[in-house]
Amino acid sequence: MTGYNSNGEVATSNGNGHSNGHSNGHKTADYTAQENATYPYEVIQEIADFITKGSGMRPKIGIICGSGLGSLAEIIQDPKIFEYEKIPNFPVSTVEGHAGKLVIGTLEGATVMAMQGRFHFYEGYPLAKCSMPVRVMKLCGVEYLFATNAAGGINPRYAVGDIMLMHDHVNMLGFAGNSPLQGPNDPRFGPRFPALVNSYNKELINKAIEIGKTMGIESNVHVGVYSCLGGPNYETIAELKALRMMGVDAVGMSTVHEVITARHCDMKVFAFSLITNKCATEYSDKKDEEANHEEVMAVAKNRQKACCELVARLVREIHSNAAS
Numbered sequence: 001m002t003g004y005n006s007n008g009e010v011a012t013s014n015g016n017g018h019s020n021g022h023s024n025g026h027k028t029a030d031y032t033a034q035e036n037a038t039y040p041y042e043v044i045q046e047i048a049d050f051i052t053k054g055s056g057m058r059p060k061i062g063i064i065c066g067s068g069l070g071s072l073a074e075i076i077q078d079p080k081i082f083e084y085e086k087i088p089n090f091p092v093s094t095v096e097g098h099a100g101k102l103v104i105g106t107l108e109g110a111t112v113m114a115m116q117g118r119f120h121f122y123e124g125y126p127l128a129k130c131s132m133p134v135r136v137m138k139l140c141g142v143e144y145l146f147a148t149n150a151a152g153g154i155n156p157r158y159a160v161g162d163i164m165l166m167h168d169h170v171n172m173l174g175f176a177g178n179s180p181l182q183g184p185n186d187p188r189f190g191p192r193f194p195a196l197v198n199s200y201n202k203e204l205i206n207k208a209i210e211i212g213k214t215m216g217i218e219s220n221v222h223v224g225v226y227s228c229l230g231g232p233n234y235e236t237i238a239e240l241k242a243l244r245m246m247g248v249d250a251v252g253m254s255t256v257h258e259v260i261t262a263r264h265c266d267m268k269v270f271a272f273s274l275i276t277n278k279c280a281t282e283y284s285d286k287k288d289e290e291a292n293h294e295e296v297m298a299v300a301k302n303r304q305k306a307c308c309e310l311v312a313r314l315v316r317e318i319h320s321n322a323a324s
């Protein structure tokens with residue numbers, strides 16, 4: 001099978017389907033040359049076949065779990081679990097709070113696949129590689145992408161633990177000339193120049209607002225604009241001020257390239273940020289106002305129940321509407 005080895009060269013996998021180039025047990029990013037970052041359709045198809053044949057399932061909804069939100073995948077029943085390391089040509093997760101497992105099974109009657117662990121630009125992966133699993137989902141049969149993330153709240157009205165339903169984004173990596181769609185375009189995935197207005201499905205946002213009301217958390221649910229920066233460093237005060245002036249409500253290091261890839265191949269997208277920290281937009285010497293990953297993980301753990309419930313109820317809505 002054709003793939004890429006850790007030097008970015010075209011490689012042929014061995015008998016057990018491994019060609020990830022990380023056999024020494026270290027979880028380090030599998031560096032791939034930029035020119036090889038766009039996976040050919042056939043390679044994506046092989047990965048999708050590996051998953052659908054291995055699980056005997058064709059999921060309709062794909063879920064990407066954000067930092068510390070891997071428990072979203074633990075509510076899936078009768079799961080078939082694939083470790084990323086065992087999936088041919090799949091990258092590996094290198095970040096704490098991203099387990100590196102693909103979980104396929106049933107949630108509220110629907111067949112879903114969830115990524116417990118996503119790939120970030122700061123891990124050393126090109127954007128096309130970060131969002132390649134979205135194309136795998138598409139060829140597995142996924143029609144709806146749910147993407148979740150941990151983010152810093154810039155909107156002063158947001159509190160730690162709130163949920164922001166994404167209705168738009170500002171693609172800062174795109175401003176810098178980076179896109180997951182760079183390189184040759186394969187029209188079997190989508191058009192060369194996709195439009196991104198209305199990327200976030202309004203019907204799903206409205207349903208999620210209603211679900212928030214029935215959960216009694218309506219005052220903790222917002223609708224806002226997310227921006228992705230490259231990371232891994234958190235933002236400076238000047239950057240946060242600039243983002244706020246641009247209309248950004250929450251900032252993180254993911255999701256946008258996944259959404260672009262999903263919209264390119266015509267998936268319906270629902271995404272939300274869990275606000276894990278408030279971003280200071282004024283200068284201060286207070287150490288406790290500095291963002292840190294431990295706090296992000298701790299807040300995510302505290303709020304995982306509400307996040308799981310929101311996801312499960314929205315999946316139920318989609319499934320019951322499709323069945324009726």
Ligand SMILES: O=P(O)(O)O[C@@H]1C[C@H](O)[C@@H](CO)O1
Binds near residue numbers: 120150151253254296
């Ligand atoms: O994968 P997400 O976007 O949820 O993770 C956020 C961004 C960084 O990876 C990390 C920073 O604490 O959390």
